[in-house]
Amino acid sequence: MLLVLSEEHKEHLSFLPRVDSAVVGEFGRIALEFLRRGSSPKIYEGAARKLCVPVETVQRGVEGLMYLMTESSKHMISKVDFLDSVLVLGFGEELNQILLQLYLQHHSEIRSILSQLPSNLPGYHNLEWRLDVQLASRAIRQQVVPVLTMRLLLTGGGDGTGELSRRVLQTDPGTLLHLISTLEGALAAIKTNHARRIFRNIK
């Protein structure tokens, strides 16, 4: 699969052949840091001063490089397709190889960072639980009621941050056994021929 680069993207990347390979490597490193930790304007300013170019040029070059890496990693494109995609930029062979190495070395890491981006669904993180026996309440005394109290921790707090949301829930042992057998049915579903056929054929 070939990447289709927009004119704007090509323009941002056109800065790269004007600097030497060490600088391209440095830009690659900055681009990855950007993915891991977010960008820092000071870094762009420092580089712009050293290269005597406007800050925007450096920023766009780095962001263009980052976008090239994320798109390639997202689609898991092959070596050949990557080289064919950057061919259209008209760079020299050496620069193409530097970009390819950058991609090959970091695509797994980039994919895992992209997967951690907040999804639109809350995800299971952990379940803490305790078993208690309720003996009395304001309304009734002399009870013997087993109660299972749980704290369900979910990721994807809904506000887009990595914050965990916490829900305190209760159930009784009878319902819990029912829940467990229901979820065992869920686990059995993945072992069916139907599921296996889908896993084999959608790649």
Place this chain on the structure above:
Amino acid sequence: MELSESVQRGLQSLADPSSFDRRSYQVLVDVSFRSLLSSQADPSVLDQPELKQIDQILLKQSHTAATTFILEAVKQNADKSTISSCLEELSFSADRIEIFYSTHQEHRKEVERLLASIGRCPPHIHDASWCLQYHVKNDQVDKINEPFYLISLNTEKERSSDDINFTCTVEQLQIPDVKLLVESSVLQCPGRHNKRQSE
């Protein structure tokens, strides 16, 4: 059992054959239990033909006293001798005590359930639903190709229900210890509510 003065007075009227004859006494006892257990307050609960002859204010005071006494007896899990001695002190005849106690025995479990359902507690899980999906891709990453589960826990809190939805992986769903732990805990925990609570 501690009873307030107005409850004691109301009960004493109920014990008095000149205020309530045997038939109307039985009807009032039945009506008192029924008014506690019906899901909606019925303003016409005291409109029984057997109760028409009785002074309406006295009737209401006795009804209030009877329902308070019933709730207190169930709340404290009072046994037969406690109920009997309490009513004896308020001048109930043996016959009337017997009528009250047998009606109490008939409805006791339901009143207990009613009282047990009052109070604040975290949302109670009643059921769970699941579906198995195959994650193909999303807007950030292509070619994911992994199965995952969408779980929905159906909870209820004070008559309103809520669903908690979340995803989990196949590994996360496999919690082998929990079932053994719960089964062994359930065996150690005798009790009158040790079964799946009905709605």
